[in-house]
């Protein structure tokens with residue numbers, strides 16, 4: 001075997017090497033137990049005595065040279081790999097987009113409704129969720145014996161406490177009227193609490209939007225026009241609206257407001273319980289006793305008030321069948337809005 005030819009072959013093998021595994025292959029090819037170097041060494045005893053020493057030296061040189069080349073190539077490959085790793089950060093590749101949140105359907109309804117009333121000149125005001133018995137009941141002309149004042153219908157903070165979790169947003173009427181003079185046009189979104197068993201249409205916590213207007217000469221016609229504009233803005237121009245006589249201690253006269261069923265348009269279906277109408281809020285003209293409690297002269301001022309359940313509006317508007325879906329934080333549900 002020609003040693004020079006082998007050197008050329010080695011140079012060739014190492015030259016287009018791309019991986020450590022391939023380098024290992026070359027090592028075995030030449031230095032392995034049955035490799036070329038071993039074969040060369042094996043031929044020494046059969047050589048003429050005069051050539052053995054010099055051939056042996058050449059084979060040794062070849063081996064040392066090859067070891068050095070392999071070592072060098074290994075280092076070069078390692079360095080090349082590090083460089084390649086750095087290059088694999090492809091700045092042209094699309095990034096991993098962070099998941100974006102969005103507003104909860106309840107928050108959306110609150111903003112939408114408040115925006116409608118702002119258009120009509122109302123201001124948005126908030127009140128505390130912990131209220132006094134006076135603001136939640138007494139100031140609103142709700143007598144001591146009224147069942148809603150019972151501990152089974154209101155969350156009191158402690159036994160015999162006069163502090164409670166407000167059961168409606170109406171106490172904010174008292175707060176605003178006590179601290180401001182008419183004219184007033186206010187809407188109040190917020191959470192309210194009632195010890196109701198949770199089911200598809202009840203929750204111990206829900207949201208209301210209260211509204212009230214006080215000035216000289218405010219009439220039931222103002223209430224009607226305001227609510228009709230509101231209902232048509234939320235549910236569409238083609239709905240009709242009606243007042244149904246009702247009783248609230250803090251308004252007189254009082255009425256519940258229905259809109260024609262948004263599903264069957266009044267024909268009667270399962271959503272409206274075959275009535276053709278859907279109740280959306282309670283309303284009325286502010287009771288003179290409420291004005292007395294806040295120091296307004298009832299012979300000088302009149303006003304109207306209304307209160308709606310936000311969840312109910314959301315259920316109707318979005319066609320949701322169970323109020324609990326709004327509070328379970330299930331993204332499969334929430335992502336639809």
Ligand code: PHE
Pocket residue numbers: 167168169170210248251282283284305306307308
């Ligand atoms: N506060 C009443 C309720 O929670 C709603 C209401 C508000 C009714 C204002 C009339 C006027 O049911």
